[in-house]
Amino acid sequence: MMELIFGSAFLISYVLLFYNYHLTGRKALVYYALAWFSLSIHFFIPRKSIYAVGLAFFAFLIWLGNIRASEELLCATKYSRELRYFSAVPLAGLIFLFPENLTASFAVLSASIMFSGVYLVSTGNRDLRLMGLLEGIFAVTSFLRGYYFSSQYIALVEALLAFLLAYVSIKTFLDSSFIGEFEVMDVKTELKSGLRMMGSVPPEVLEGALVFSRQKRDLPNWFWVTKVSDEGISPTNLPKILDITVKFMKKASERGKHAVIVIDGLEYLVLENGFSSVIKFLATMRDYALLHNATIVIMGDDSFLDERGRKILRKLLD
Structure with missing residues (x-):
């Protein structure tokens, strides 16, 4: 029953993020939505291997989402495009370390989430900085979740953080997006584009x-x-x-x-x-x-x- 509740929290986060993508057109929300969806699966199939795969894809997608978010909010760093390639690190960690080196594999996955959060903090944008700090806390929780997989308490904290991070992400993009209609009229002008x-x-x-x-x-x-x-x-x-x-x-x-x-x-x-x-x-x-x-x-x-x-x-x- 508890797993169903936790999984539903992740799925609700997925639905809300995807719905707000349709409202705002912010493509970063697609990455975030898919990230939460990838983490929801292990609650319905409670296996550590499923959690590791979901966490790897979460880290991969959250990294791409953070880069896209910084671009859409006009605060991308100088090497943001090059940093996209580092999104492959969690997937590589999963392939080469799991399941033989369990602790090392979860350390790599959590560290990837942590560094993607650090990237948001480094942008200097107040809203993205808050998202980055929450991702840092989530990274620590995800490592503990992988290490103590049977702990209901850690699962609860992780689910609450997921919902909070989804809320902050949605609010950040709603505040920076226009939802409405225009009156497009003919303007008689000889000005070039x-x-x-x-x-x-x-x-x-x-x-x-x-x-x-x-x-x-x-x-x-x-x-x-x-x-x-x-x-x-x-x-x-x-x-x-x-x-x-x-x-x-x-x-x-x-x-x-x-x-x-x-x-x-x-x-x-x-x-x-x-x-x-x-x-x-x-x-x-x-x-x-x-x-x-x-x-x-x-x-x-x-x-x-x-x-x-x-x-x-x-x-x-x-």
Whole structure:
């Protein structure tokens, strides 16, 4: 009976993560969902060998999920792509160490989960850091679970951690994703696709564009960027701004329309996030704009930047 309860907790985590993937489109949630599913099986087939296989695939998937999560939330480290290859370590540990070296095999599997959690902590993102810490605790629990497989207490702690980690993962991606509809209108403009900077934008363009501004207006597709109200978007939530922008571009492209995105308040974003984070954010937006034949307009000027900052920004401008 207890095994059924624990297994159900993992399966519920799987269902919730997969459902939220459909809501948000965040591909990291697919990896996380499959990771929890792989761990649920041993509760229905209670064998140590099944647990070892499930834990190996969990470590493999959680590593890939963490790399993808850091990319989707714009805080990937310099060598994140190369780190993908280390996801094979837990599978190699299972093949070469289990079952002859039981303790060593579980040590390798747990260490893989631990290091993937350390990667999240190293990103500096507050939400990912919490997920990384929980994964570190889960890694210790998984090692004890493999060593004391018959312990119901450790199984309970592991199941509770699974559910907590799933909840934190879902909340992190819901907070950074847009779930809603757009009004995609025709915008009469001769602007070419890419990233541009303009001192002002004509009213007729603003009415049909997707706008992020420090000013609050009751217009379609106008998002208020502010820290003082839950009605707007926090200036530090760059992943959500990017998510809204990309979904708007895709929808406009599907309807054969030219999307225009206006960012009013670049200085505010730089002040809240730092120059390097905003440049990475703008570079990603520019790539999507070129892909979907859209135009991103930075409204204002770059006088608040130093000479080096202006040179870097102007390299991005089309």
